[in-house]
Amino acid sequence: MRVLVTRSPGDAERTARKLAALGHAPVVAPVTRIVPTDEPRPVEGWDALVVTSAHARDALALLPDKAPQVFAVGPHTAAAVREAGFADVVAAEGDARSLSGLIRGSLPGGRTLLHVTGRHHKEEPAASLAAAGFRVLAWKAYEAQRVEALPPSAIGALRTGQIDAALHYSRRSADIVLRLAEEAGLTPTLRTFPHLCLSADVAASFQGLGMATLAAARPDEEALLALLKGLP
Structure with missing residues (x-):
C-alpha cells in the first residue's frame, strides 16, 4: 500500500522506515515542523516533571537539575527523556488518562509538577491533576508549527489517486x-481512502466531513500500524 504520513519530519522518517519494513510504500508529507518557542521555564521550584511528547527532549536537556522524577506519557517519550539525561523516569500507557492516573497513584496531592509541553496542547493531564490537588506549571517549550503547503510529491500522489491510506x-x-x-x-x-487515526479524538476531524476512519485500539504506533493489516 502507498501510505500518506503527515507527521513532523523526524517522526515521519521513523514511521516511513517502519512502513517500508512492513512492505508498504510511505509518502512522507509533514504538515508541521517542531521548533523551540524560547519561552523561559517557570522560576518556581517543582517536585517532578510531566512530559507528554518526545519533542520535549531538547528542552529537557537544558534543565540543569536531572534529579527530579519524570512521568512520561509512554515508552517512546520515556526513552527521549532518558536521552536528555534523566534517570528516574516512569512511563504511562501512551495517553493522558493513564498518565494522570500514574501520577495520582505515585505522588501525594499538593506536589508541584512541571509539565514540559507544546504551545498547542490539550487540557489533560493537567486538568485532572489540578482537580486532584496538584499544582501544575506549564512550560510551553516547543511548537508544532504549521507548514505552508503539502509537498509537491504528496499533492501529485493525491491528485493521481495513488494513496491507499493515511496515518x-x-x-x-x-x-x-x-x-x-x-x-x-x-x-x-481525501474521501477516496481510509484515515487511520491514533485515537477517536483524532478521527473526529475526518468523521465530521464524512470520511472513512479507523481508530487504533491503543494510543501507540504499533496499534495504529496494525490497522493496515485489516485493509483490503
Whole structure:
C-alpha cells in the first residue's frame, strides 16, 4: 500500500522506515515542523516533571537539575527523556488518562509538577491533576508549527489517486491536513481512502466531513500500524 504520513519530519522518517519494513510504500508529507518557542521555564521550584511528547527532549536537556522524577506519557517519550539525561523516569500507557492516573497513584496531592509541553496542547493531564490537588506549571517549550503547503510529491500522489491510506497521530495535525488539502483543492480526494487515526479524538476531524476512519485500539504506533493489516 502507498501510505500518506503527515507527521513532523523526524517522526515521519521513523514511521516511513517502519512502513517500508512492513512492505508498504510511505509518502512522507509533514504538515508541521517542531521548533523551540524560547519561552523561559517557570522560576518556581517543582517536585517532578510531566512530559507528554518526545519533542520535549531538547528542552529537557537544558534543565540543569536531572534529579527530579519524570512521568512520561509512554515508552517512546520515556526513552527521549532518558536521552536528555534523566534517570528516574516512569512511563504511562501512551495517553493522558493513564498518565494522570500514574501520577495520582505515585505522588501525594499538593506536589508541584512541571509539565514540559507544546504551545498547542490539550487540557489533560493537567486538568485532572489540578482537580486532584496538584499544582501544575506549564512550560510551553516547543511548537508544532504549521507548514505552508503539502509537498509537491504528496499533492501529485493525491491528485493521481495513488494513496491507499493515511496515518494521523494528533488532532492538530489532522486539522492542518484538512486545511492544506482544502487550499490545494484536494478535499474530495481525501474521501477516496481510509484515515487511520491514533485515537477517536483524532478521527473526529475526518468523521465530521464524512470520511472513512479507523481508530487504533491503543494510543501507540504499533496499534495504529496494525490497522493496515485489516485493509483490503
